[in-house]
Amino acid sequence: MAGRGSRLRPHSLTVPKPLIPVAGKPIVHRLVRDIAKVLKQPIEEIAFVLGDPAWFGDDVVKSLEELAKSLGAKPSIYRQDQPLGTGHAIMSAAPSLSGPAVIAYADTLIRAEFDLDPEADSVIWTKKVDNPEAYGVVKLNEQQEIVELVEKPESFVSDQAVIGIYYFKDVAVLKGKLQEVLEENIMNGGEYQINDGIKKMMADGRIFKTGTVDEWMDCGNKVVTVETNGRMLQFLHDDGEEKLVADSAVLENASIIPPCYISENAVLRNVTVGPYVSVGADTVIEDSTIKNSLIQANSVIKNVQLDQAMIGNHVKYNGKFTQVSLGDYTVLE
Structure with missing residues (x-):
């Protein structure tokens, strides 16, 4: 590696x-x-x-x-x-x-x-x-x-x-x-x-x-990694061996369409998430609809409609784009 x-x-x-x-x-x-x-x-x-x-x-x-x-x-x-x-x-x-x-x-x-x-x-x-x-x-x-x-x-x-x-x-x-x-x-x-x-x-x-x-x-690459994320989520959902939504996740008016992975201390407010979405630890998502996407840790995502997106760590994103690939520490406001 x-x-x-x-x-x-x-x-x-x-x-x-x-x-x-x-x-x-x-x-x-x-x-x-x-x-x-x-x-x-x-x-x-x-x-x-x-x-x-x-x-x-x-x-x-x-x-x-x-x-x-x-x-x-x-x-x-x-x-x-x-x-x-x-x-x-x-x-x-x-x-x-x-x-x-x-x-x-x-x-x-x-x-x-x-x-x-x-x-x-x-x-x-x-x-x-x-x-x-x-x-x-x-x-x-x-x-x-x-x-x-x-x-x-x-x-x-x-x-x-x-x-x-x-x-x-x-x-x-x-x-x-x-x-x-x-x-x-x-x-x-x-x-x-x-x-x-x-x-x-x-x-x-x-x-x-x-x-x-x-x-x-x-x-x-980004395209196949997002696809692999979705396929793996489906396998995990079907197996039932892993807990996919953390107990510490905060869900307020959040609709989760499985399979999704919601990590520790993630906050989802006024959102529809899924299917095939992974959300990293301590990430906040508000007023958004997201599917087929991979979002990593410590990011803040607001007012988005995302599909086939991959977003890194420590990202701030407030916008109306759909297909994005954002690396760590990116800010779009």
């Missing part, structure tokens, strides 16, 4: 993208917990690969350490000092690369229910897509084993897109292959990629299988 999240600006200018809340919780928190549910076994350690300490500071580290401890795991923090690709990022966590492990990119959310194949040396999680030419996909043999990774195929290879979550029975094997990639200076697009380590494992006869997720939700 060392990247700067440039496609999600202005929201990622002040908050690292993996810590931007979706349906009330930071993206990386939801991802880690969702992976833990799929694994169905204790997790000993969670290692986070961060970027520049000036960007991923002490507050970020504290949040991640608390996340790991809440799952009974030891937290480990590593730094990728240069943006040199996924393979380089993984090797930044070299001391933790032993035994069974999951590696995940922290800008995606999933819903999945399957058992890891005990015969596989590795499982690459995929999602069936309608337009595989737009993705990196896996090529399968007759035994349904992955034999090749193909990036944006011009002709049909398969409709199983790689989503950026991997399981390794012994991640030390990948570590050794990625070390070879670094030593041989194998680069694609000026970066060291996890795929080149995986290809070396395949060349040695290691068995790769697919684990297909039911839902794959991107958080790469």
